[in-house]
Amino acid sequence: LHNRIWWKEATFYQIYPASFCDSNGDGWGDIPGILSKIAYIASLGVDVVWLSPMFESPQKDMGYDISDYETVYAPYGTVGDVEKLIKACHDHGMKLILDLVVNHTSDQHKWFQESRSSRDNPKRDWYFWRPARYDEQGNRRPPTNYRSYFAGGTWTWDEHTQEYYLHLYDESQPDLNWENEDCRKAIYDSSMRFWLDKGIDGFRVDTVNKYSKHVNFPDAPITDRKSFIQPAAQFWCNGPRIHEFIKEMNGDVLAKYSTYDGQPVVTVGELSLTPDPEGVLRYVSAREKELDMVFQFDITHLGQGNGFQDKYDFTPWELPEMKQVVKKWQTFIEGTDGWTTVFNENHDNGRSVSRFASDAPEWREKSAKMLALWLVVQTGTLFLYQGQEIGMINAPKEWSIGEYKDVESLNFWDEAVRLENDGTDPTRKGRIMRGLQLMARDHARLPFQWNDTKNGGFSTGKPWMRAHDLYPEINAEAQERDTHSVLSFYKRLLRLRKEHRDVFVYGSFELVDEEKANTFVFEKHYQEKSARVELNFTKEVQILEEREGMKLLVSSYGKAKEGVLQPFEGRVFVNY
Ligand code: TEU
Known part of the structure; x- marks a missing residue:
């Protein structure tokens, strides 16, 4: 296939x-x-x-x-x-x-500039424009309650034509209307x-x-x-x-x-x-x-x-x-x-x-x-x-x-400051900062x-x-x-990947141990060829689970040690 x-x-x-x-x-x-x-x-x-x-x-x-x-x-x-x-x-x-x-x-694209210029512009329908809703007190509300990716809603009000436009990302990124x-x-x-x-x-x-x-x-x-x-x-x-x-x-x-x-x-x-x-x-x-x-x-x-x-x-x-x-x-x-x-x-x-x-x-x-x-x-x-x-x-x-610098990081941070200051989530700033330190797009x-x-x-x-x-x-x-x-x-691994493409690129995948929390062991198979991959995701030495009839192809350590995986070591064995 x-x-x-x-x-x-x-x-x-x-x-x-x-x-x-x-x-x-x-x-x-x-x-x-x-x-x-x-x-x-x-x-x-x-x-x-x-x-x-x-x-x-x-x-x-x-x-x-x-x-x-x-x-x-x-x-x-x-x-x-x-x-x-x-x-x-x-x-x-x-x-x-x-x-x-x-x-x-971008909202600076000429298509959007035209689209927002008037309600009857030929490109009006190239983006999503919708009328406001009004609550019981007569306050203007966006057409829906959707949250966008970068914290904040998905609708921005346009004063000039008195309608909202849709944006799943930043307000400067209006969504194109593919229906048109x-x-x-x-x-x-x-x-x-x-x-x-x-x-x-x-x-x-x-x-x-x-x-x-x-x-x-x-x-x-x-x-x-x-x-x-x-x-x-x-x-x-x-x-x-x-x-x-x-x-x-x-x-x-x-x-x-x-x-x-x-x-x-x-x-x-x-x-x-x-x-x-x-x-x-x-x-x-x-x-x-x-x-x-x-x-x-x-x-x-x-x-x-x-x-x-x-x-x-x-x-x-x-x-x-x-x-x-x-x-x-x-x-x-x-x-x-x-x-x-x-x-x-x-x-x-x-x-x-x-x-x-x-x-x-x-x-x-x-x-x-x-x-x-x-x-x-x-x-x-x-x-x-x-x-x-x-x-x-x-x-x-x-x-x-x-x-x-990223708009997403900064918006999530501003939101955290707001939610912490107004008492909605009193520990939010510390948690979000920790998340950003690990996962922000900026890194x-x-x-x-x-x-x-x-x-x-x-x-x-x-x-x-x-x-x-x-x-x-x-x-x-x-x-x-x-x-x-x-x-x-x-460089060496990319060469090996090509040499062993049958098993590495096209082989089937078999997880060896679903539960172990320290090592990640799996096998790859392609017809009679097999590879066994053992990875140590910890700072401690782990037991190597050898399988008979396989020989070492590569270790991420210069010197592999018998019977154990060293901290953060990875090894690949093949049967051919
Ligand atoms: O990302 C699209 C997207 O929705 C997410 O997968 C992405 O992880 C994003 O960080 C939202 O949290 C693409 C681009 O890769 C991203 O850099 C852009 O910001 C986004 O589209 C908008 O064009």
Whole structure:
């Protein structure tokens, strides 16, 4: 069922342009900076570069608020620079995909400017406009009680035309109305064909399951007593026409393009709030011709509070929970024609070393290697995030909220201050700060640590986001010289993943012990070939459960010890 195709075996490397490399000292990363590091990227052994949004944007949500799909945000460079990047990737045998952010635009996009100009503007219906409600006292109320992602409601009042518009994210990110066919056509032309015609090889598709909403917009049931606004994903996620829209996008646009080397272009969609495998499969089943694969976020939800209103209310988790999550998304494709993805970092999450293992000085390197090993042996397409390959860790806990820049972090913090001050939740600030220290989106957005010069070599100017205090110790240049570094280990593992692709990329997954809270042991099988993976998620030595007839392929420690797994050690055995 799982036919072989290039993107299943490819390793993707995500670049967050603001924080990768600044070539001109203005404190923002840029495309010439990426171009200067292309040999470094290729040397990792990755196959595809995924570039997060570099389009024109007021940067309220770091470029996920796009005001023009066909221009590049000036501090990042020009369309010409992106064309150079496409060529440079191809020259190095890599493909390039861009971010497709079409659930919403920025409120500065000309479509929205027109839409809000009058109630009878031809583009009025390209966004969701609804009249106010009034309560018994005659106070104006939004059309529904929905809570948005970034704390706060989903409706913003527009004085000029005296109606509310919908936004699932920040108020500067109005949702596009996919029900309107002209709007869909304009999306396809401007955000997709424009770049596909320039030679990109596919897209990472932002918030892909939110294009279809229940447009009668019923009120959500009250589940959060603290608040007027309520979680309401059932009304704006996986809506009634979602599969029709994605099929159209695929058939009318994607299917008509190929990669620079003549293969199908690739899509990976972001599929949040869809916990059931059957629901996910509808998006990625090959015969449905929708998306090639999706990110499902159970793994990055570990530690998050219940429901997205309590996302940063840290909730401790244990290894057996992680095992179930991994098992679920490793096995859901078995017997189907769908595909899965493997990742534990992106620009929306804390660093994996800090979240899933230990970033203490004595353990962080070992942790990074163990987590690397855990990822590269898993079935599906592997996605790495910039800096993961050198074991970058979260910002220090001592940093105050003033160093955090993300709209989501700041809104959750403001909400915590409000709820604590008005007595609704007297201990909220401390809890939310703890959650932010572990899980804030900011941690992934610290400047890349290239070397031990000022700002980790990211910029000669003042970086838009503060550089990590530890760049003198954790940086790419030092690790390139060290054959035992996290970086060298990643390179080796990416080679091994290719050599052993039968078992690692395509193999079936079997969890060995569901209950153990210290070690994570699983096997991979492909016909007669088997691999056994043993990972120690603790600071203590653990007993190694050997299986006869298998030999050591790789340990994350230089010297493996007989019979035991050392702290945060990972080992892989194979029977062939
Ligand atoms: O995120 C979409 C999203 O809904 C979540 O998966 C995400 O975790 C977010 O952090 C909400 O808590 C995408 C982008 O990845 C994110 O950076 C953008 O802010 C968002 O879309 C809006 O465009």
